[in-house]
Amino acid sequence: MLKNLQSLALLSPIVLLAASAPAQAFDIKRPEVRSFIETMTRDHGFEKAKLEALLKSAETRQPILDAISRPAERVVPWHEYRDRFLTEKRINQGADFWLAHGEKLKQIPDPQLADVVVGILGVETSFGRITGRYKVLDALVTLGFDYPPRGAFFLSELQEFLLLSREEKVDPASALGSYAGAMGAAQFISSSYRKWAVDGDGDGHRDLWNSWDDVVASIANYLTDHGWVNGQQVVVNATLNDPDMSRFDVKLALNETVQSLRDKGVRFETELPPDAPAMLIVAQGKEGPVYRVGFNNFYVITRYNRSPMYAMAVHDLGEAIQNFMMDAER
Structure with a gap:
């Protein structure tokens, strides 16, 4: 793109x-x-x-x-960037979009991919608006x-x-x-x-x-x-044993593996094998650095827009819409 x-x-x-x-x-x-x-x-x-x-x-x-x-405008910190898209209004719009187009979305083989498609539409154009x-x-x-x-x-x-x-x-x-x-x-x-x-x-x-x-x-x-793998995790939260970042080459690339990140003191939960490609994501939260680990499918989202914050916002919005819909059904 x-x-x-x-x-x-x-x-x-x-x-x-x-x-x-x-x-x-x-x-x-x-x-x-x-x-x-x-x-x-x-x-x-x-x-x-x-x-x-x-x-x-x-x-x-x-x-x-x-x-x-x-x-270029000032670099927006992650917590501000996320707040622009993870709004009640946009989540409601996403739920309405699911209600209107759920049959087509359900034809996508991976439900997680369907959530990402909805997340992209929400971030890109507020669902066509x-x-x-x-x-x-x-x-x-x-x-x-x-x-x-x-x-x-x-x-x-x-x-x-x-x-x-x-x-x-x-x-x-x-x-x-x-x-x-x-x-x-x-x-x-x-x-x-x-x-x-x-x-x-x-x-x-x-x-x-x-x-x-x-x-x-x-x-x-x-x-x-662009390489989406059905059923595979996109991104997970992480913590670091040591805040020293000198041992990491943080960039938009799958330049680590699950095991190499764990060997460097990154703690996170995943069922992916030790040799699965991964990347460390560092973002600016309200109270300091926020860490996540992205996998192959996260990298795929960045092929749509080459920005880790974009990919996180897409993922989080799609997930929030799905959670909102599940809560509404209870």
């Missing part, structure tokens, strides 16, 4: 205001634009006149450039041609978007998404959409804007294809 996907949810008021800001007509006579048009007509069979008309309808939006260039209001075409044209640091990447995504539009009968002139071109409740970028989206409702199209069956099945497919 592209970018820190949770940023859409965290910055949504800024995004919504920026989306209405003035735009600039896109100049298709620029040499780099002509080259792109030639490539798409030659290599992918697009009709030149129609492609020119489509690109000419696009608008370069300064707020998109401002958003992607904005200096915040999906972005930029035209995807504007976002990708702006970033592809006027954002040199990552222009090549976004030009590739523009190409993928045009191919996706043709394949899935999506109107490329009106499809909406985030300022970086992420789309639908799942916030897939175009290349991820083409590679991992699936037709969950059997209507012959993969629609991540309007079909919740497609959304649920596509997120599950993404995680499965």
